[in-house]
Amino acid sequence: MKGRRVRFVTAVCSLSALLFFVALTRPRNSSFLKIFSWRHRKYSINQTAASLLTSDGRDRIVFYNRVGKCGSRSLLNIVRRLGKSNDFKVMSSPDTGHERPSIMERYTEIGSLGAKSPPLFYNRHIHYLDFRKAGVRLPHYINMIREPIDRFSSHYNYIKYGDAGGSIKGGLKSELEDINDCVMNEVGRCSTDMMFYTGMYFCGLGFPICQERNNPKRASLAIKHIDEEYLFIGLIEEFEATLLLLEVLLPGYFKGAIDEWESHASDRRSKFFTTRNEILTDESKEKLRNHLMKEEYVVYFHVKDRFEALKRKYLIQNY
Template sequence: MPRRSIKRDFAIAVVIAFLLAAAQIYHVHVGANANQKTQRTRSKIGDVVAVESNRHGFSTIKFLFSALVAAISRSRSVSENLTGATSLPHATLQNVFYNRLAKCGSRSLLTLAGYVARSKGINTESSLNYGDEHPREKLALEEMQYIAGLKPPTFYDRHIHYLDFRKYGLQSPIYINMIREPISRFQSKFNYMKYGDAEERAQPRNLSDINKCVMDDEAFCRSPIMTHYYTKYFCGFDPICKDMSSMEGVELARKHIRDDYLVIGITEEFDNTVRLLEAAIPEFFGGALETWGVIKATLMNRTKTITKDVLNEESVRKLRQVVLYEDYIVYEEAKAKYERLIEEYRIL
């Protein structure tokens, strides 16, 4: 059970205990029900406690103790019911770091986060370095030091590979991300680079048809922004991440996803991703789903690609089995984490 929720239950229990105890003492002093009848009542935290009306001094202490014990018991039982006796990951007022993947719905999530953050008085910062996703080690360390030095609560985003804050003795922020089905991302990225989108944020390139590009192994379709993208992104800056032909990098990427990300959403399930963020980080995302309902239609029209090349079955097969093979392994790890959290937080 999150520490925030436990503290809340304690506070509720204490307030209710004192209020009801005071009422009970008053009741005794006016002579009402001085017998040994036991009254039973249900507090706002859902726990039944007993108050013995004829022993107001002892009853007050017993009531307070019972309420606190009940709060602890309820907190533990909720945690066990949700997670099998394992506490859910939950944010405190730390900084949130969204090291956003490209063409995975990041503009939508950033816009939403901005609206919600402003309504809560939370600071937001976006890196202006859009192109260097894998800077030199010195620059990566400087970026980590900058993020670690931000005053909480701050929502910070950048297109950058996974950063290992603990390796350098730095406080790690709350990591979040969004990931997209790999072939869907491949096609979206290709069309974005070839045609731009409704906001014309990309400079259109003179690229061949997407299927020719895939089947002929043209340079663009084998470039780092198209292949091994998820693997490199979540692997980070460890030396083994340089060799994407090795499964060591894939396994390290999977480990980082399992151990270091509070939430990884799925682009194709954006609404449920927002619900998950609301549940996992209410300090930042509480009320986000309602806001998303207001801005969704306008935002989706702004970010969609107007013209598209479409992959044929042969190209899809080659991408799935060869070109994007490692990325699918990483994607499945992220998807499994997402589905587990959806179940644990009872989103569906």
């Protein structure tokens, strides 16, 4: 009995020593080591699920129908540099003033994109286009959004005062009401679809319901398009996590995105600060959150839930 116990203990010790040796000598970049961290970064990510992806994304065009005042200029600065290092073309639409083109213009846009070959990253300020209905292969739809009140405040102050990056299309609207008068009196920009600004980018063009203010069905349609058509929607509040997820989901386009972000830290925000900011009162924020932008928040929280689910799937964690 004693001899059996000694042999058992010896076997366990030998197995433990072998496993320890394998752990030490196995190459760090092998599939054996599933968890790794970026140097001094805010996030870590587990690559187990990422390794199951069967495509690097270069088989399709990436279409970024970018929402205004949601960090698109920062993301595009990174994309342009990645286009050189990852060998893909970056195109920006020359039409910067028509978020809601006519039916003929929409089909022209869809047909033009359908005739182009990947790898191509295309961006434009434009509401959702129905590629399926037009019989054109769906691109990799992506976008990035922002907490609704923060986005509204930034946008309102931008069109009224501009930013350090230069003039805006159509000129400044310095005659606009004080931002709190706009909200509390529901006048000017606060009586328009600016209260469902982000939602309109996903509700889309050619859907009459999207123009019906205070109709909750338009938020539902926006969510339907998000779930069925969009590969990914990031959050400006979690920009680094957004870049990490883009590296995982579209490595053929976004490999090295975090490195580009870190290596050009001096470029951040310097040109994008609004020159002046009118501050929303707590009363105005409450009215926006619970009344004027209620549908906008429905869409935002749905996107945020999807974003958090992807973080859990790839075990992206703050540290």
